[in-house]
Amino acid sequence: MGSFRSLALVLLVVFVAPVAVRGWGVDGHFITCKIAQGRLSQTAVEAVNSLLPEYAKGDLASLCSWADHVKFRYHWSSPLHYIDTPDNLCTYQYRRDCKDEDGVMGRCVAGAIMNYTTQLLDYGKQTSDYNLTEALLFLSHFMGDIHQPLHVGFTSDRGGNTIDVHWFTRKAVLHHVWDDSIIETEEERFYGSNVDDLTNAIETNITNVWGDQVKAWENCSGSQKTCPTTYATEGINAACNWAYKGVTNGSVLEDDYFLSRLPIVNWRLAQGGVRLAANLNRIFG
Numbered sequence: 001m002g003s004f005r006s007l008a009l010v011l012l013v014v015f016v017a018p019v020a021v022r023g024w025g026v027d028g029h030f031i032t033c034k035i036a037q038g039r040l041s042q043t044a045v046e047a048v049n050s051l052l053p054e055y056a057k058g059d060l061a062s063l064c065s066w067a068d069h070v071k072f073r074y075h076w077s078s079p080l081h082y083i084d085t086p087d088n089l090c091t092y093q094y095r096r097d098c099k100d101e102d103g104v105m106g107r108c109v110a111g112a113i114m115n116y117t118t119q120l121l122d123y124g125k126q127t128s129d130y131n132l133t134e135a136l137l138f139l140s141h142f143m144g145d146i147h148q149p150l151h152v153g154f155t156s157d158r159g160g161n162t163i164d165v166h167w168f169t170r171k172a173v174l175h176h177v178w179d180d181s182i183i184e185t186e187e188e189r190f191y192g193s194n195v196d197d198l199t200n201a202i203e204t205n206i207t208n209v210w211g212d213q214v215k216a217w218e219n220c221s222g223s224q225k226t227c228p229t230t231y232a233t234e235g236i237n238a239a240c241n242w243a244y245k246g247v248t249n250g251s252v253l254e255d256d257y258f259l260s261r262l263p264i265v266n267w268r269l270a271q272g273g274v275r276l277a278a279n280l281n282r283i284f285g
């Protein structure tokens, strides 16, 4: 009986732990990658499967938050998750904005997307200087981040990280509201706390509601494989028009804010997923 109980406890920990972790910032990335996975060409599916570690069992979405988990081990990678733009300008310029705090050019999420896209073009070559598994995981994660409006935010508030608000009755910072709270509240209220049901709903909208926009989302001018300037420009626009709008330190954000911003979050998750797939299809095509 005792050993049965400890076995039950082990099983409980094994099955409950991943769900608990996912609730903290993972759902947005999971949804983006899940949407992308369903839109990959056969060649891209094969490339992704051969690059993923065995334990992922071909499921890219299960490793879409890997880049957040290695931030501390790969300290150099933390500035690659976002872009700081000048306060209140609401524009993005690569040369002006895509650098880290030491001023090193290209060290921002847009530069990282370019860099890992270039690395992945080595796939299929005899040799490569790069770790293409890590390149795939970084690219898949950063395509999510660049579509989170406050990952292309203002410099002085660090993308909303220093703006204290209340999310309904709980204390939060505005950045966290956009990383997690809107998605979590949406899942709780409308999808029985089930991330797969929310993912399915967004996929249905991609076909029905946004069907006539999808070609434009996927499009990248000329022969480019990825267009991060477009994604970042849309991001700072959404940050100004929706995320920052009407919010000051101490704001209480409730249904007015939640219900008007929720469509923006779903739309950006959809775009991130559609474009990740389009980019991978162009890279491995």
Ligand SMILES: [Zn+2]
Pocket: 067, 068, 081, 141, 145
């Ligand atoms: Zn990130």
